[in-house]
Amino acid sequence: MVRYFRRATLAGLESAGTFERARKSRWRQERLLIVCYHGISTEDEHEWRPRLYMRPECLAQRFELLCGRGYSVLPLVEALERLYRGDLPPGSVALTFDDGGYDFYKSAYPLLRHYRLPATVYQTTYYADHQVPVFNLICSYMLWQRRGSVLQPDSRIPVRQVMDLRTEEGRQSVVSELMMLAGKENLSGRDKHEIAGRLAEFLEIDWQGLLRKRILHIMSPREIAEVSAHEVSVQLHTHRHRTPLNEELFRNEICENRRRIQEITGSVPAHFCYPLGNYEGQFLPWLRQEGVFSAVTCDPALAASTSHPLLLPRLVSTAAQSLPEFEAWLSGVGHIFSRRTKRRRISQEALDYQGGQLGFRGAQ
Secondary structure (H helix, E strand, O other), X not given: OHHHHHHXXXXXXXXXXXXXXXHOOHHHHOOEEXXXXXXXXXXXXXXXXXXXXXXXXXXXXXXXHHHHOOOEEOOHHHHHHHHHHOOOOOOEEEEEEEEOEHHHHHHHHHHXXXXXXXXXXXXXXXXXXXXXXXXXXXXXXXXXXXXXXXXXXXXXXXXXXXXXXXXXXXXHHHHHHHHHHHHHXXXXXHHHHHXXXXXXXXXXXXXXXXXXXXXXXXXXXXXXXXXXXXXXXXXXXOOOOXXXXXXXXXXXXXXXXXXXXXXXXXXXXXXXXXXXXXXXXXXXXXXXXXXXXXXXXXOOOOEOOOOOOOOEOOEEOOOOOOHHHHXXXXXXXXXXXXOOXXXXXXXXXXXXXXXXXXXXXXXX
């Protein structure tokens, strides 16, 4: 009901010309909308995880809107430089994609080239060097494919509970048990891949077929190098998609991630995305010490010149978001009328530690 009234309100504002006036306002010109996409389906991933994946056709509609209404889509680094310099063009937007999955290469990258739009990929690198599906995701996906079933424990897989796959909660319980086992026994990537294969056999799913389709794989080094050569900036997202609370481990994640991206692309990444959008105050000085110039969150808002460079907001665009809702954010109206929440609360002390007013420096 709330969503219905919100959409009705936005439709009324659009018909009254509010979107157009907001888009052309000085207020909007002084702000940057950073858009986040997580996954673009290669098969039916949008049915499995509708809050993370959208169909390529849905993404194309958004690109049509961006181009047709004359929004200024800028490379992220240029957009941030101009934001803090105070000379953004009207309706500035930067497009970002998290994780660097094979789905980006297959489904999003061709659309970006077709519409001649620049983008940034925040790339994890561990699974780039190990071309197997991400363990917890592929287990979840396969269990979803058998949704509606209730299965008894089986000697082929290390799950002791009755597997009620009729609900998301039941399926996630199985994944959690597998992940706890992997952590407790410190299983290698090879070990986890073997377990995923045995789970596929137990569920009567074509494991080799899934592997051939590269469902829930990360881009290979060759693919990362290719997109990097064609208007896609490849930036930091940690090596193993994790942010340890220990400084040494956290900084190692950044260092290893940067090393592999530099080896693959020949460029030095200096912009970061918090995995899952979660951040802590202690991360800020660690990122600065690693020479990171900007970091994006998943806190929905438009970025302004007063925005902290290591706590930049982004709009997570999903398939559940209608085109009028998306355009409301493009114009700035969505920012004004949204209920903004933060994943983490950064203390004033943490901001003060960083100097409060941190200037932005573009990557050389």
